[in-house]
Amino acid sequence: MWENRGVVVTIKDVARLAGVSVSSVSRTLAAPESVRPGTRERVLRAAAEVGYSPNAAARALTTGRTYNVGLVVPDLANPFFPTVVKAIQSRAREFDYSVLLVDTDEDPTAEVELIRKLVKQVDGFLLCGPRAPDEDLRSFIGETPVVTVNRRVGPIPSVICDHTDGVRQAVGHLAALGHRALAYVGGPRASTVNRERARGLRTMCASMGIELVDLGNATPNFDGGAAAADLVLAAPVTAVLAYNDLQALGLVSRFRERGASVPEQISVVGFDDIPLAGQVSPRLTTIAQRGDLLGRAAVDLLLDLLQDRVGAAGSRRVMPTQLIVRDSTGLAAV
Amino acid sequence: MWENRGVVVTIKDVARLAGVSVSSVSRTLAAPESVRPGTRERVLRAAAEVGYSPNAAARALTTGRTYNVGLVVPDLANPFFPTVVKAIQSRAREFDYSVLLVDTDEDPTAEVELIRKLVKQVDGFLLCGPRAPDEDLRSFIGETPVVTVNRRVGPIPSVICDHTDGVRQAVGHLAALGHRALAYVGGPRASTVNRERARGLRTMCASMGIELVDLGNATPNFDGGAAAADLVLAAPVTAVLAYNDLQALGLVSRFRERGASVPEQISVVGFDDIPLAGQVSPRLTTIAQRGDLLGRAAVDLLLDLLQDRVGAAGSRRVMPTQLIVRDSTGLAAV
DNA sequence: CAAGATTCTGAAACCGCTTCCTGACTAGTG
DNA sequence: CACTAGTCAGGAAGCGGTTTCAGAATCTTG
Known part of the structure; x- marks a missing residue:
């Protein structure tokens, strides 16, 4: 029933319509300047006409990049996290990344298992206040890019508040x-x-x-x-x-x-x-x-990491913290 | 730097180690009973030994199923939604589905655009209290499976409270x-x-x-x-x-x-x-x-939909609602 | 205007997995 | 024991892209 959801338009359709090869279409979309203006024009027009959008899975298969990030939080019901998650999601979107959300319900064991399961599906992880022990988190080093938020584990890049x-x-x-x-x-x-x-x-x-x-x-x-x-x-x-x-x-x-x-x-x-x-x-x-700054900075750091454009120096980012004085504090009782 | 994250073990490695063809490995994993016990044994042992887990992108490419669901919420900062999201995420995981989270910040236009962008990356959508106009939501009918939560739009399958x-x-x-x-x-x-x-x-x-x-x-x-x-x-x-x-x-x-x-x-x-x-x-x-019941029921409904095992009758599910009497109501002032 | 340097383009391989198809082998039957 | 039916395993095609490589087209230049 859902097999033929709409018409599946692939890069071939665009190529045919534009009268060029698929390679040219791919090139046009990836690096427009590498293609002659005339060709570019025809390809873009054709793509627009049939409403083409590339298949993420196919792209991920060849390039090895999924354009997904794994977001792990201990408990979304804690009102602090939605703020962070919102910021992460919105910042990720700006770079065309999607967010795979995982809530671990404060369970350190589940945390590690879930991360392991998702490793292949994402380009990297954002771990918000992870509860797993240091050594478990360390085990991800070199295996998959990880940024921790509000947690510092050895050399793992992190964003924390002061x-x-x-x-x-x-x-x-x-x-x-x-x-x-x-x-x-x-x-x-x-x-x-x-x-x-x-x-x-x-x-x-x-x-x-x-x-x-x-x-x-x-x-x-x-x-x-x-x-x-x-x-x-x-x-x-x-x-x-x-x-x-x-x-x-x-x-x-x-x-x-x-x-x-x-x-x-x-x-x-x-x-x-x-x-x-x-x-x-x-x-x-x-x-x-x-939380919004934390989330945003975390995404930026992870993306920098993925581009190899981050020295060891920049792998720890510290956000400011501020006391908000309201009504629950007053002069000490005598 | 992250290109060679660990060792990438593919189905071929398992096949080689088990001394069988890749097709047999694939079959063993998809339908164990379709393979002779001896073969099955060797394949499973080999898979375990090298720690094989299939590449989701590759699988999605051939089967057309991503094992992702798109989850759209208007505002995660509203404490009602985390409850629903948690339930959805946890129920989805039970079926090995991952959740792609989108927060639209109460923007009806963004909502539709974001959904469109994700169509190819998910098997279906869960729209929690979507804010987009009926006709926009209707446009998804037949294009991609959609379940709305706490919203009823024409024939779109939904889960709502009474x-x-x-x-x-x-x-x-x-x-x-x-x-x-x-x-x-x-x-x-x-x-x-x-x-x-x-x-x-x-x-x-x-x-x-x-x-x-x-x-x-x-x-x-x-x-x-x-x-x-x-x-x-x-x-x-x-x-x-x-x-x-x-x-x-x-x-x-x-x-x-x-x-x-x-x-x-x-x-x-x-x-x-x-x-x-x-x-x-x-x-x-x-x-x-x-919220937990809503979320869980929504996942179940979507999955049923994906399996074509839902009659028109079952496409609307209604959850009970209950008055909780506490301290903010009392006898009417005279 | 011909020869060489450059820029573009297309063919083809490949990513990892599923699935169809075919052939080999096993079991069942007369 | 020969023959047919039924199992099981392997080869290969293909999913939709990207990327390499080589050839074609275009541009320089003497």
């Missing part, structure tokens, strides 16, 4: 508000971002004489935050930083249930600046990562 | 709480879902003697809701239904700013039951669509 600087801004902000002790609700253990933030936090707090209570790893979503809220209240702190905004929202929600008002009794800082952060009440103070 | 029933439940709920006049904040004009809800609402209200104020079309996001909030307060109503949860959240937020408490002064009902709906405060009463 989380350390983000943390610096946040701690500075809290210190200025008089907070002397704060808690950190962590994210996935495997997350580079989490480690970087935790480390940055320790350094900053140490250098500023602020007490830091590490509450361990919580799941990176609303419920994870809500679950950690009671730990926070039990700790001798006046402010808390969460691994991401979803957790922060969970914290706020549970604080409210417990009757602890934000920011009067406790200040809350999130990470990511997801769309909702500025819309809920109280509006969330958060450290913004520009 | 929105009329959802509306029925919601109006029943509000009526029982004593509301006699309610407002509707609409969504995109082109949205089938929006039309269906509006129509259902009119019918229901008429039959129950409830007054309905149609506030026209608002953008289907938080800001659209916030913008409509003042219209609601100016109307003689005690409850409002929004086109989606994002709008509902916007409404609540603006109501709060205006000092109108929810649900004491005004009840709010959303649509979709996005993850956040149950987590914000007040928790949102909403009409749930099971």
